[in-house]
Amino acid sequence: MPEPTMTPRERYRSQVRAEIKQHAWEQIATTGASALSLNAIAKQMGMSGPALYRYYASRDDLITELIRDAYRSLADTVQAAAAAGADLAGLAHAMRAWALEDPHRYLLIYGTPVPGYKAPDDITLISAEIMTALLDAAVKLPARTPSTPLDAHLADHRDWAAGHPAPPEALHRALSFWTRVHGVLSLELAGHFSGMRIDTALLFETELNDLLAP
Template sequence: MEAEPRRTPIRERFREQVRDDVKTIALEQLADGGAQAISLNAIAKELGVSGPALYRYFANRDELLSSLVVDAYSDLRDALARPVGAGERRAEERGAGENARIRRLARAYRVWAQEQPHRYELLFKPPLPGYDAHSTQISEAGRSLMGVVLGVIDGGSDATTSPLDSAEVLHARSTGAPNFQLAVRVWSRLHGFVSLELGGAYNAMSVDADALFDAEIDVLTDGGEL
């Protein structure tokens, strides 16, 4: 007879709840005023506790920012790896395999960025002077996203993507695997497009962003030069 799983101690559940509450308010601050608007003291005031009390949950603002960055990477990764529906599978089967998967990945990437612009910016811009945007924790989260992109290119199944783990990503990078180079180029091109779009560049130039995005995907998937 299997033993019942042990419940998480009340103290640990309370700690996780407080951390989640802190991050929820921090995301609201981020959306309203950018990373510089995030304030542990202001969060403490909203939660009705003292400022020093929150330092039991986050040592400083940088630690809170890192937690937000890792969460954002995780959410974006999940959006890119989300299982497709039957209609999408049929379309993928009619397509050229890898090309159909790259198209789906590109659209999912853009939609997530459009829906979460403040979190997208947090991923790819140092949020504050002196913040370590290349810490082990952040680098690992970034590799997990690259693992999804590589999984798409390597040939995820019809129903889902099979992401590569961190060791596989590092191996692909160190060996100069063609698929790794392609994944970097796909990600770079998507990031360039999305960053310009979120920054308002296309609106300022009266460019049809949807039409341009479709054209960019065609270049990515139909053999054009990147």
């Protein structure tokens, strides 16, 4: 069934919202998400503050849209890599490429939280799609023995896996993967390796090899 055609009014509204988001990303790149100002965006666009508020009711409304877009983009990237046959390492490289393409987008969702902001439940569901892809890849790896105390803990603390049937060892592998991959990426994108003359791509690859070792 063909998608319904937007009316000229709907197209205009969509274009204005897209332009507002573009200005918001530019602000975030220079001043950070916590300093995001709808009035400053309105001034850049030649609009009044009240006029812009017809498109986004508040700063948090706009931040929510940006975060939703970022998580949706990353989830789609990871799922596309998985559909193409990527293993856990392949998913990691897809995530790193996505992060390097637009560091501010990555840091908005995995960097310092915006003070006073709480994401709605639908964003949590989108982020869960990423973990599901990691768990799907983790269950395909050979089991490591012996089991660890964390394996036993995760057997009874698996709500974060959203009902995924992965065994505790795979939960452990996916969780370790998630924390260490984001640890390296967050440090890299925040510039903490600057001046250290470290090959960050090699560091990332070595961390993956350690994680995937039998």
